[in-house]
Amino acid sequence: MLSARAAGILLYIMVLSLLSGISGMASDNNPVIYDYSPYFLVYKDGSVKRLKAGEQTPAGLDPLTNVDSKDIRSSADVSARIYLPPININSNSTKLSLILYFRGGGFCIFSSASPIVHRHLNGLAAVSSSIILSVDYHRAPEHHIPVQYDDCWAALEWVASHRSDAEPWLLDHADYDRVYLAGDSAGGNIVHNLAMRVGSQGLISSYSLKLAGTILLDPYFWGKNLTASEKAADPVLRKKLDQLWGMICPESTAGNDDLRVNPLAAGAPSLADLGCTRMLLCTSEKDAMRDRALMYYEALTKGSEWRGTTAELYEAAGEDHEFYLNHPDSNNTAKLRARIAAFLT
Structure with missing residues (x-):
């Protein structure tokens, strides 16, 4: 029988071992394999340690824009934040x-309640006079691709299939003939993949919902062979971007040439299959992923037989990736919002 002291030591060791497993504590047998400080660490055993809790901004009336917002659920697993701009009662139509909208953050950080996301969408809803449904998809790396695509597809189906008994703000004010998919960075990637799915499956038409267009802001596209803008990026940033897809989609056998992150890779389906008739692609001059956005636009407009009517390219001079999140009150952010608003009219 163990002595009281030996039993105490054994219990202490067991507790330490348990805590190590719960928190993802690094050890020689379980080293950190992905360091995305200051946000999170990923360990060899797949465990994830979030280094800080993300700030959360409650929904409600924004005094700066008079845009109202509230949190809803589009399914048992997926929530969303909906934004309603002031309604012009003198307009010919209140629809x-x-x-x-699908947020960025490399599929890994932020939420619909993150301050920079919330502020960005308040401003966009006000300038564009649009209802915005910000889908709060599950985050990687705790949830691997394709969970995020499936969450966003489910939200799109939810909107499409609830035409008669939708959330009141949608029922009363949304024009279902003018539905757009939009997103920044990882969200832009989601927009592309959902539009391809709409084109190949045609499920949306069965719900009589018209996908009027897509808006991609600094979309997250990557590949094995680096472009000039990627090579010119900060080496630390480039390394993290280069290993991002492998971390969030470890089951992929194609790595950075997976068709979901490199839509121009060998064997990728033609962009002619995109299930939208209008597209606005927005880039930033100093963005590491700028070249891929331009290649995507070139492939769509000149290298495919896309049946769309409008493809527009807008570039923010002198700006870096997602500048509109970091500088919401800048002149270039105001210009970008105005450009999006013009596209929606």
Whole structure:
């Protein structure tokens, strides 16, 4: 029988071992394999340690824009934040464009309640006079691709299939003939993949919902062979971007040439299959992923037989990736919002 002291030591060791497993504590047998400080660490055993809790901004009336917002659920697993701009009672129609918006953050950080996301969408809803549904998809690396695509697809189906008994703000004010998909960075990637799915499956038409267009802001596209803008990026940033897809989609056998992150890779389906008739692609001059956005636009407009009517390219001079999140009150952010608003009209 163990002595009281030996039993105490054994219990202490067991507790330490348990805590190590719960928190993802690094050890020689379980080293950190992905360091995305100051946000999170990923360990060899797949465990994830979030280094800080993300700030959360409650929904409600924004005094700066008079845009109202509230949190809803589009399914048992997926929530969303909906934004309603002031309604112009003197307008010929109170029906507004509806934007399904997918946030950025490398699929890994932020939420619909993150301050920079919330502020960005308040401003966009006000300038564009659109209802925005910000889908709060599950985050990687705790949830691997394709969970995020499936969450966003489910939200799109939810909007499409609830025409008669939708959330009141949608029922009363949304124009279902003017539904757009929009997103920044990882969200832009989601927009592309959902539009391809709409084109190949045609599920949305079965719900009589018209996908009027897509808006891609600094979309996250990557590949094995680096472009000039990627090579010119800060080496630390480039390394993290280069290993991002392998971390969030470890089951992929194609790595950075997976068709979901490199839509121009060998064997990728033609962009002619995109299930939208209008597109606005927005880039930033200093963005590491700028070249891929331009290649995507070139492939769509000159290298495919896309049946769309409008493809527009807008570039923010002198700006870096997602500048509109970091500088919401800048002149270039105001210009970008105005450009999006013009596209929606």
